[in-house]
Amino acid sequence: MIQRPPAPNSANEQKLQRFASAALFAVLVLLALWVVREFLPAVAWASVVAIALWPAYQAIERHRWFKCRTTWIATVLTIAIALLVVLPITVTAIQAAGEAHELYLWLRAAQQNGVPVPDFVARLPMGSHQVSAWWQENLAQPLNASSAMKNLHSDAIVSFGRNFGVRALRASMTFGFMLVTLFVIFQAGPRLSGTVMRGARRAFGVDGAQLLQRMASAVRATVTGLVVVGLGEGVLLGFAYMLIGVPHAALLGTVTAIAAMVPFCAPVVFCGAALWLLVQGSVIGAIVLAVCGCVVVFVAEHFVRPVLIGNSTRLPFLLVLFGILGGAATFGLIGIFIGPALMTVLTVLWVNWAE
Structure with a gap:
């Protein structure tokens, strides 16, 4: 017995299938983005840096020493970006650590004796009496008993330090993942750029x-x-x-x-x-x-x-x-x-x- 080939789908069925495929793709894309949502800031920063440095990448790639050596180019540019961010932070931290002892001594003296009214307050063209009176009431006396400092308790300082540490750790992790993503983007090089442009032309014309x-x-x-x-x-x-x-x-x-x-x-x-x-x-x-x-x-x-x-x-x-x-x-x-x-x-x- 000869079997007949299945009848072609009707126009309505084809439209329904296209709609179902588009909905499935959209759901899968959204699900994938939700899974990697914690890494999206790192990907966004890496994309911005890669776009900004793309002309430099192309100029380096045209040089005969780096021809077809995308891994070397990616390594050099990624290390340069890392040093550009890490070095200023390191220098600032070192100088801040050097000043920390003097700052601690000044704060301790201010807590015990207060901060005297600066000389320039008396030379202000207006409002010198009001500023001087406020300073005498809040800062000239020992800061431990000052009403201006009553909200600066040890618990608040500890909480601030803990929150700052968490934010610093999160920023460091984002920066690290950004460097890894940036290296991968540069290593892909023109192949990635061509793929993105072909996909954009195919999807949006x-x-x-x-x-x-x-x-x-x-x-x-x-x-x-x-x-x-x-x-x-x-x-x-x-x-x-x-x-x-x-x-x-x-x-x-x-x-x-x-x-x-x-x-x-x-x-x-x-x-x-x-x-x-x-x-x-x-x-x-x-x-x-x-x-x-x-x-x-x-x-x-x-x-x-x-x-x-x-x-x-x-x-x-x-x-x-x-x-x-x-x-x-x-x-x-x-x-x-x-x-x-x-x-x-x-x-x-x-x-x-x-x-």
Whole structure:
């Protein structure tokens, strides 16, 4: 008896099968992301660093010494990123440990005898009597009995130390997994880049692949603008600290550079240094440092950074600013780089729709 071949599926059955396959794939992808959710920050940071360094990777790969040696390139770049992060932290920790004993002695003396009213308080143009009265009531007496210090109990300090330790351990683990992921990305090299672009063209078409390239350009431009401008502000203000006589000028310049990588955060550092100079009685030095810092930050934030980021991403300055600040508020520090990429997507979609 001859068996007839099965009848082809109807159009409705094919649509139902496609829908079921898409739903199954979506569920599996979401389940996989949920399983690796603790490692997603490390993957995101590794992707940002890899995108930012991809032109350098390609330039190194074209050199005859590194031709077809992706493992060597991945090793060199990964070690460079690790040293770039670890060395400043190590130097800061060493200097902080050197100052810890003096800080402990000062805190112990303040707890027993209080902190005398600084001389500059009497020279304030206004509010000197109110500030002096508050200082005498809260800080000039032994801090053990001061009402301003009543919430600083040993339990609170221990809890703060425990939370800080947990956060530091989590950040260290994220950094370690980020380095491993970064090494794997660099080792895959052009093969990974080609696979991603072919997948984007197959899934979203030519426009989707171009949009992905523009997002990568936005991330690269944001990293360049934030890091380069931050380092520039740190170097210039570091020289200002050194010339004015602020102690630990190199360390403070490094802290300023790191803070300047986030828009409008550098003033917190140099204003704190200016306040320290004012407390020490160096009014002219404090004014000069504050003015120099404001000029450097104004030029960097309103002229240099918008040009570096906006010209590469073809975004207006306002969208760049909203993307950086909104991304940081939504996704944390990694959102500084994700925000402008999302603003780029929004701009491209708007232009395509308007046309």
